[in-house]
Amino acid sequence: MALDGLDQRRSRERRWRSASDLERPRGPRRSVAVALVLACVTLMTLDQQTDPVVEPARRALGEVIGPVEVGASALLRPFVSIPDWFRSHGDLRGEIDALEAENARLRSQVSTADYDRNRLAEYDGLTRAASDLGYALVPARVVGLGPSQSFSATVTIDAGSEAGLRADMTVVNNDGLVGRVLRVTRTTATVLLAIDPESVVGGRIGSSMEIGFLHGRGALGDEARLDLELLDEAVVPGSGDAVVTWGSRNGAPYVSGIPVGEVTAVFSNVRDSSQRAVVRPYVDFASLDVVGVVVPSGSESDRAVIEADGSMR
């Protein structure tokens, strides 16, 4: 009996030992672990330098991964649009009601604001002739979206230096300002969205022409918001005021007069009597697809360019 027990224990021991013999030593070697962590820290330090050391690596990887992203997104496009076909009758009916209501509201606005509109059109034509003349749009599609886990809002578009793009160009879509080009590879470009926490856009309130800075908050979708800090602290922006870009010299990184969004709320700081307005962007950043990149008129491109007068070239 006792012998039996001993035998059993011995065999169990043997089994245990043989199992552990088969098992490779699985703990990481300390040297490897330290080397990997040091490599990460070194990279972070290098990337914080003002002169970019990591930039060539980013570009090289972009040249390889970029086309793969373009191809994958072209492959996936038909499948991704499937859910749209299955939207229910009720959804569509609701949408029609909402559109009709909006139509009626817009029609009434237009009829009452005829005079304002005419006057504005004149000014508009003037400013456009003065500043906007000589810009054209390169159309592009969004092929990759940076995940929110990275706490930054960036996308890849399928146009690069071959399409005439360079860093610090303005990106728009038919609703308004999308962002600016950060870096380009031959076939793709990385765009920093206006809602990124690190994005700062010079903004101007359409009604009062006051200028300020728009900071992104990082959230996408319905709760995407920008914070507007006005330079003149005495000005109180009204709710519903439209905000357009103020523009920089030579149109880099932002050209002027691009609609950004409308003011939804205003907070005043009691301590330093400054105003902070919350701006809801016109662009739906969660469902970006076709965008246009503002390029100088007549620039070389590998695709059709939409010229300033609306013609294709």
Place this chain on the structure above:
Amino acid sequence: MTLVRALVAFVGAVLALVLQMTFFSHLSWAGVVPNLCLLLVVGAGLVRGAEFAMVLGFVAGLMLDLAPPADHLAGRWALALVVVGYVAGRVRQDVRPTAVSVVATVAACSFVGTSVFALTGLVLRDPVLGVGELLQVIGIALVWDVLLTPFVLPLVMGAFRRLQPNRVPA
């Protein structure tokens, strides 16, 4: 064999990265997508141990840091996934992992990985975001990763197990 294994792991990382950027961005929940690279590293850690997973985590993280839409400081995801590789490799070394332990490991690793990434951002002042937003993103990412576990982890672990030279298949 080692070369083949490294190559397969690398191709897996590229595939995970591209799927994450292009396909899952259409299904994103508040912009958060399932972190396939993290799932790959967890699978590698559970099957092949910490050292392999840490090296794979470094490579996959580096690609996440440098591939086109990324704009944060390079090395942040690399560090996060190296830590994930270590954690996944140290869990349950003695027995073959069960379904429950795999899901628990993924949940823990997702939390640790996204948190390490967020913390390096706070320390280096890379994006200045509130703690509430950070926690929300970490939570959503955790749910996504756990949801995707039954589809991705068996595939990844099966592939790594098949490529293991010195163990008799059970």
